[in-house]
Amino acid sequence: MSIGAVERDTGLSKDALRVWERRYGFPTPVRDSLGERAYLLDQVDKLRILKRLLDQGHRPGKIIHYGMEELQQLVQQSVLATAESVSASDATLSTLQGYLDLCKTHQTEALRHGLSQALSRMGLERFIVELLAPLNRLVGESWANGTLQIFEEHLYTESVQVVMRAAISSLQLPRGKIPAGPRILLTTLPLEQHGLGLLMAEAIFTQEGASCISLGVQTPIMDIIGAAQAQNADIVALSVSGAMNPRLVLEGLTDLRGKLPVSTELWVGGDCPVLARRPPEAVYVLTHLADISAGLSAWHARHPVLTY
DSSP states (O other): OBHHHHHHHHOOOHHHHHHHHHHHOOSOOEEOTTSOEEOOHHHHHHHHHHHHHHHTTOOHHHHTTSOHHHHHHHHHHHHHHHHHHHHTSSSOHHHHHHHHHHHHTTOHHHHHHHHHHHHHHHOHHHIIIIIIHHHHHHHHHHHHTTSSOHHHHHHHHHHHHHHHHHHHHHHOOOTTOOOSSOEEEEEOOTTOOOOHHHHHHHHHHHHTTOEEEEOOSOOOHHHHHHHHHHTTOSEEEEEEOTTSOHHHHHHHHHHHHHHSOTTSEEEEEESOTHHHHOOOTTEEEESSGGGHHHHHHHHHHHOTTOOO
């Protein structure tokens, strides 16, 4: 496969492939008749697994020299850990597996209907915290271990977005009525491609009375600054997945905090481990989606004279 085809197939950038080749001696492409890099299929298979493990937080220098069997064991360990975590939640593993089976059998309408029914039955916050969050983890791990195809994961993501957008729309206040909570700008750092966490947070923020403006994912730092100023945002809220490079997360948060007005708070949540270890100063970390309500209560306590 050409380097462009490998980039599209694995999600690893051409730059990363070249750096790994130079730094770690893997992959080892051959050259085609035009002198361009060409990758053998067994190396592409290994690159796919490496990308999945990177998305789970592993560092390339630690695992790139592992054989396929060792890499598969790492994937399986992650799957078992996720299963234990999910089975301990309020939503049972069998229930979540039912939704996952709908993804694997491409029953998109049934999946959306089932999620919508669960939302109506459980209420928005319980649905997000107790069902959707562990289901997201299960879907991610199923993709990582190769039991869920990329297009099936995309079908799942699209289905969740449809259900969540409908839920958020139903929470919108009538025209002319002003929300009681802060103005919150939601987005992700430039290299963050995962947006479901952002959408889930937006739904809970909206239910709690905040006025939300979402920019979607992968917003450049200066555009976040400009949008926060233009929208007169009280809070900039970011979602950071475990797939993000911890160093880039810290650099991005520090840069953003330094450029935002002091009066604009910076909140961040997600699975990136660096958030629990050493978040930048003056950045509010939400460990779980369930912490949003308490976080907003604390915000109101810090701004008792503001009315909306």
